[in-house]
Amino acid sequence: MTTALPDRHALIADPHASYARLREAGPAHRVIGPDGLPVWVVTRYRDVRRLLADPRLSLDKAHRLPGNYTGFSLPPALDANLLNMDPPDHTRIRRLVSKAFTPGRVEAMRPGVQALADGLLDAVADRGRADLVADYAAPLPITVICDLLGVPHASRPDFRAWTDALIAPDPADPGAARHAVAAMLAYFPRLIADKRREPGDDLLTDMIGVRDGGDRLTEDELTSLAFLILFAGYENTVQLIGTAVLALLDHPAELAALRADPARIGDAVEEFARYDGxxxxxxxxxxxxxxxxxxxxxxxxxxxxxxxASANRDPERFAEPDRLVPDRKDGGHLALGHGIHYCVGAPLARLETEVAVGTLLRRFPALALDVPRADLRWRPSLRARGLLALPVRF
Incomplete structure (x- = not known):
């Protein structure tokens, strides 16, 4: 039996109430997806965790039966990435990418991320108020990702516009997402060619040169990986920073405790991801x-x-799952995945969120919402959860 997905507006505004009802009703539900086609939604922690690592579940769209939910479609040159691959191709490409995308490289980025966070807050400090999405949470990760890939400064505004068009397409401009895909499909091969001619100290140059024996990344694999790193690295982090700050503003006692003991910020990032990833x-x-x-x-x-999102609020796995607990002891959230497909960019997302939130709390001790809580609006997307704006005063 197929049922309708919970009301789109209710799911966007408060997904956790909808998921609580689904978890209670059963482990999996066949619903009508946002494209009008059926999709199964698995809701409970134990099932989601097990299936994330179950080799019987493929990422390859070639195994999808006709007439099922399709999701976002990309041209082949952008689609040959880790989110659409099974072993052995997934194993080969992840091994090659991991040789360039190391924890050491990420940690070496900390001073730069810190300087960027301080610079963005310097720019708004005298105003006494800001939109933390537009002024802080969005420009920080797009700048970090562009630095990581070696994207020239002149191209960076385009990158942000393209990514925003894909994250939350404007209903008034139905062709924007298609134009963004076409623009990236044209841009990345040119950027890769430029890096071959003039190698730089960046991840894209490393991915071009990385080898494992006689193996190396193909042109489509390089293009798709650059796209994935840009898209996932920007999208997930901007949204996590925004929801983390909102969660703290919703929990003033936890906000005060974290300010009093800034060393807890690393553990708090894990809870931000679980609470509202x-x-x-x-x-x-x-x-x-x-x-x-x-x-x-x-x-x-x-x-x-x-x-x-549902698994991370499952009361069978987490005590008081609907409460923000920055020093939570029952860890093991799934916000960054599990198994062989665990997010390869997880160290960078953690670093950026830790620096962004920690710096904001240190710099602005009087931080508060600048609009009624009920007036906040969420991106009109069922795929990714994030605030359209977060007006604050300080």
Whole structure:
């Protein structure tokens, strides 16, 4: 039996209430997705965690039966990335990328990220108020990712516009997402060619040169990976910074405690990701064979969405799941995935969020919302959760 997805506006405004009802009703539900086609939504922590690492669930869209939810479609040159691959191709490409995208490289970026955060806050400090999305949470990760990839400064405004068009397409401009894809498809090969001619101290240059024996990344793989690093690295981090700050403003006692003990910020980032992470419907899979969850059978080839947002609020796994607990002891959230597909950029997302939130709390001790809480608006997207704006005063 197929039912309608919970009301779109209610799911965007308060996904956790909708997911609580779905978890209570059963482990998986066949619903009508946002494109009008059926999709299975898996809601409970134990099932989501197990299926994230289950080799019977493929990322390859070739295994999807016709007539099922399709999600976002990309041309082949942008689609050959880790989010759409199974082993052995996934294993090969992740191994090559990991040689360039190391924790050491990320940690070496800390001084630069800190300087960037301070500079962005310097620019608004005298105004006494700001939109923390437009003025802080968005420009910080797009600048970091462009620095990481070696994108010239002149191209960076275009990158942000393209990514925004894909994250939350404007209903009044239905062609914007298509134009953004076409622009990136044209830009990345030129950037890769420039890096071949003039190598730099950046991740894209490293990915061009990285080898494992006689293996190296193909042109489509390089283009797709550059796109994925830009898109995922910007989208997820801007949304996580915004929801983290809002969560603290909603929990003044926890905000005061974190200000009093800034060393706790690293643990707090993990709780921000669990409490209100950027993934809403989230991780898509295609079963290679029928999969059963507590008596519910999901047929092979149908589209499955593993809801990280629901799993991270499951009361069977987390005590008081709807309360923000920055020093939570029952860790193990799934906001960054699990298994072989665990987010390769997780160290960078953690670093940026830690620096962004920690610096904001230190610099602006009187931080407060500048609009009524009920007036905040969320991106009109069922794929990713994030604030359109976060007006604050300080």
């Amino acid at each position: 950027p993934a809403l419907l989230a991780i898509r899979r295609f079963p290679l064979e029928d999969v059963e969850l507590d008596g519910v059978r999901i047929p092979a080839g149908e589209t499955v969405m593993l809801s990280l």
